[in-house]
Amino acid sequence: MSTLGVGVIGTGNIGSFHIDRLHHAIAGARVAAVHDVATERANALAGPLGAAVHTEPLALIDDDEVDAVVVTSPGETHAAFALACIARGKPVLSEKPLATTVDDAVRVLEAEVAHGRRLVQVGFMRRFDPAYRRMRATIADGAIGTPLMVHCIHRNPASPDFFTSEMLATDSAVHEIDATRWLLGTEITAATVLTPRRSHLAPQGLRDPQLVLLETTHGVVVDIEVFVNAQYGYDVRCEVVGSHGTVALGATDTTSLTHDGATRRAVPSDWKERFDGAFHAEIAQWVASVHAGHAMGPSAWDGYAATAVTTAAVDALHTGRRTTVDLADTPALYA
């Protein structure tokens, strides 16, 4: 198997995380080139790897040493980079979101459909988490009967300075939105957002926590508590309630300490710790699928549907009203 040359656009938080894994821990891949508007950061990361540094993103995508691209720049840049990769026939793993507007997401869908085969995978890594996969298999086996409700929790210890009230949907709940669509195999049709009393520990002006309520095509109701200044750790929970039983994410692979009349279990500190295995499986499978020439994993359609739902949730946050999600017909490429 030849070694896949990967170009990475964006060398910040998750970009550097993916670069390290791609170059050192994934068989059959190396980081061939990087680009970042923060040139010094790109140079510092590329130097030890012997990777090229491009000062223009399109030059990276055009580089003959780059067989496939990972996009880890800010969300508003993603759609343009996905479109450039599709135009050149290069596979792309785009971090979420695929696009920050529904119109941009549709442009990516249309370009990929016109190209005629899938090139885009979106970084919804929870689909690669073993506990989420077991939940999905349990639901598909019929063990809990007909799914009726989903209860989700997404808590972070503290939000970064740039976090806005809208980002509780677009950056945080987007993971539960994709996971729910994938677990249930249904689309989301409406969103309502409730805003409980604000935590006094949230930065000034941030509407935190929020309760996002979703409805699906089959009438399942999903509640997502998003609380990004929960202080104590990174805590992700999910339970699907069915007509015959329930299935829930179990405790993560931490140890528990029983001592002095109490049991203590560690809570992950952040998403990197909680989903490290999922990120590894995601990237390994993406590299394998590029070698095999068949894109797998979350598609541009999944990215489009997630953006349509987060757009509705942001609208619901602003208006206080239930907002419907009107999806286009699913193109055959994604059926």
Ligand code: NAP
């Ligand atoms: P980050 O730390 O700010 O990194 C982004 C990098 O891209 C920075 O170095 C930034 O430079 C650079 N950049 C800005 N504009 C650019 C452009 N036009 N072209 C190329 N590079 C550009 O952000 P992050 O936390 O890594 O997040 C990046 C993306 O990954 C976001 O879409 C985020 O939602 C996603 N993400 C996903 C997960 C997940 O769980 N799957 C987790 C974290 C992040 P400056 O610093 O100079 O602006």
